[in-house]
Amino acid sequence: MITPAFELTQDLDFLTVKIRVPYARASEFDIYFEGEDFKFYAKPYFLRLTLPGRIVEDGREKASYNTDEGTFTIQLPKEVPGQYFEGLDMLTSLLAPKKSRSAKPLVEEMAASAELSEENEEEFDWEMEQIPYEESPPPLQHPYGFGNLRSGVFQRLQDELSDVIDIKDPDQTPAEERRRRRLAAEAAKFEPDHYLADFFEDEAIKHLLKYKPWWIDAHKKMTALQGESHQEHDSPAFVVFSEEEREQMRKFTNKSFLLDKRSRRHVYLGLIDILLAYCYEIRVNEGDKNVESSWNIRKLSAALCWLESFSSIHDVLVSFGRRVLCYPLYRHFELVTRAFSDTVMILQLGKAAVLKCLLDIHKIFMESDPAYILNDLFITDYCIWIQKVKSKKLAALCESLQKTTLSKSHVGLELEELEAAAVLVQEEEKALKAAGTVSKQQLLCSESETSDSEESSSTSSSETEGSDSDEQESSTSEDGEINSFQGTLQEERTAPLIDCNGLRQGTAAxxxxxxxxxxxxxxxxxxxxxxxxxxxxxxxxxxxxxxxxxxxxxxxxxxxxxxxxxxxxxxxxxxxxxxxxxxxxxxxxxxxxxxxxxxxxxxxx
Structure with missing residues (x-):
């Protein structure tokens, strides 16, 4: 049987189910609904839904068929008019039968008892006092993945998955050792020159900060209408799933997760880490996916790249900030704070917005050959789990995230010292440049003065040379006669008088x-x-x-x-x-x- 594409909407009195069944026989279909159950059959399509609220058969129900689109539209009356049905966009949870269970787990969980435990669960204290962890004798293999429920995966596929994560041999590496190695790798990777270049030449960064992803407009609409309705809802009007996203949810297999208090904490903190990396990727590429999108998300998320299990929200923010300043193309602290505010907006929009982001990450990893394993380890389970999370739990997580602060000093890379030293060097260069400009101007002034004096001296010397030349001509004419006469006498005086035998005859004064x-x-x-x-x-x-x-x-x-x-x-x-x-x-x-x-x-x- 084929599960058809479907969509659920609601108003105050009716729940509307729209089912697309192309090439089905409209004359041969069956519809059954009672309480929270809804069933539809039209060969070869079969749909069974567990609704979040009760519906009733009282004669007001309606059904119609559009032959051009091949769709059935069914209106079902609500048992309590005005009741709001939460989670109509969570298609995976709607497809699950009322008494379903996961496929042969070690401990079976009945749906009724699971709902009861979820209702009676106490509020999660995000600011509780930390207790030092006393490590018990390590098991044969250290767990990882969603809720630390997996192990042995990388031991079997080490050669194929070595490019997906940075930690080597994670099955034999405990969580504390993973963190120590991660911090050492980040410290070795940090490049002060790259950071300072982005810090001073931030034209591209400013352009990226102006980009507005889809959740900003949705958040503005939600804030504007926040005081108009007193009903609890997860903003279905502001977050809309595409048909492709609906198809993704239909392909997931519904299952339940047995998580203790500590595991649930790791799951929530890992969700923040993954959303931060996703928000950075969307902003730096302005919403366009490329071949580096998969690398950016998994590299910036320590939960995906190092299989990190965080203990606090502040640890998540510090890890994300360090990795942004060490690995991607744009390494600016303002991008860290902007991804932080984007994640807060997504959590405030509710689990529908979170699910939409997780589905996009799932698609990105599916299209990247080495990263597909991260869907099996994390993202698929997150997509199923988030649909069952209570909205108040997500709101509490968002509130705790808003109260957490992150500064440059928390990152531990001496960013403030680097910036101060760079500013001093820049001021010295400006001072030297200004001094060079002043000396150059002085040199030009002295040269102009020298040229002026040379011109005046050349003028006076030309006049002097003119007078000297006149005197020299007169003296030369007089001396010429004397010198010529002297030359004649000198020849006569110095010419030796030699006789025929070579005797010098003598000279006279x-x-x-x-x-x-x-x-x-x-x-x-x-x-x-x-x-x-x-x-x-x-x-x-x-x-x-x-x-x-x-x-x-x-x-x-x-x-x-x-x-x-x-x-x-x-x-x-x-x-x-x-x-x-x-x-x-x-x-x-x-x-x-x-x-x-x-x-x-x-x-x-």
Whole structure:
């Protein structure tokens, strides 16, 4: 038999059941209802519901069939007009028979006794005093999963599931050791540079904070209409399930959960942890799912990733805050606080809103191959369990969550110290930059002043150069004549008078007046007398060596050379005055220079 798609609505007097049965024979159907039971049959469809309130057959019931849509619409009168039927959206619980039980559990629970125990259960104290846990001898395998009801799963599938969770060998790792390893892994993963980058460059963060998921509008509507109705309800008008979500609920198998007080506490705290991770994922992706959605949810939830069993709401918030600042792309504390406020809104909307979020998580994990096991361990059981939770229990959980606070100092990653140090560095950089700007401006001012002074000095120097050039031209013209005259006299003075045998004839000191006797140029012998005598001796010795040659050749060569150069004047004798001074005025070559040189040498001796 096929369970058809169905939908329940209500008003003050009637409960309306809409059943979609395409390709069914409208002439062959059966309807039965009495009290809380409702049954419908139209081959091949069969539907049995356990209603949250009583209905009655009094002639006001109606049924109609739409052939185009293939739907039956059945109106059933309420036994108590005006009574509100709670949980009409909880389709899984409605499908369960009135006396159902889970499939062969270790301890069987009858539905009637379960309802009785739920009604008589005392209010859960969320702020109760913590008692130190005394660990009993550990069992062979440590439990985990929803309500810590599973064990041995990862031992059998360790290779396939190693990418789903971060804890290695969870079956042999106790809860305290899991927590210790988780805290160490988070401390090692935290990157101050990444956190400070998101803290100062927060344009993308501000954009994400402006996003409004669906529960914000629903919460506003609920708040606006909160004082208009005094009936207890879980906001069915503000949370609407899609047909796909209804189909998900129809596929779940109804079952009951035997949870003690401690296990129920773990379930409630784990629910907060999962919702926080889901709210972060929805906000950072702005409602669009992607390939990273599954990773984000399970990585940010320590209950899913480390199989953590929390002991308080504050522990849940601290764990979520640390993981947001260590793992995802956007690591900003404002995202932690915004996910916190989003979770509060969802809990305030009631279990219908919580179920809608859990169904979305279930779908995300089903589409991710390694994460499907988390549905079997946690999400499927949460989807079934939340439909049976009393609304007042959820309201108490929400109230306790609102009273809990989380600050940066609670996270334990020294966020405030990092921010203060970064702000100091930023202020120093600004001060250095400002000082550099001032010095640059001063440098530009000094350069402009220097350029102005250079321009003025260049102007004055150009004028000075102009006057100097005029004076230099006049002095150059005068000095040119003197220098040219000096050069002529210097050549005459320094030119050695050499006879044909290489003897230096001598130089004389000259003095003359230039330009009407005003300028004088004195030409004196640059060679001291002692050196002149030595030079003469050397030349005499070289001449004596030449005399050893054939006389005719030497004499003829000397005479011919002298005759070609200058005709020789008549020989003069030494001046007595010059002889006393030791200077030679002039030495005239002789027709026979060898005899003259020899006689000169004898006189000197």
């Amino acid at each position: 000259l003095a003359m007046e230039v330009g009407a006797g005003k300028s004088k140029v004195s030409l004196q012998s640059t060679t001291p007398p002692g050196k002149l005598i030595e030079e003469l001796e050397m030349q005499i010795q070289s001449a004596m060596r030449l005399s050893e040659q054939p006389e005719g050749l030497a004499t003829a060569g000397c005479i011919s050379q002298e005759q070609e150069e200058n005709p020789l004047p008549e020989p003069d004798r030494f001046s007595e005055d010059a002889a006393e001074k030791g200077d030679f005025l002039e030495v005239s070559p002789k027709p026979n220079p060898l005899l003259f040189l020899c006689s000169t040498n004898e006189d000197e001796d």
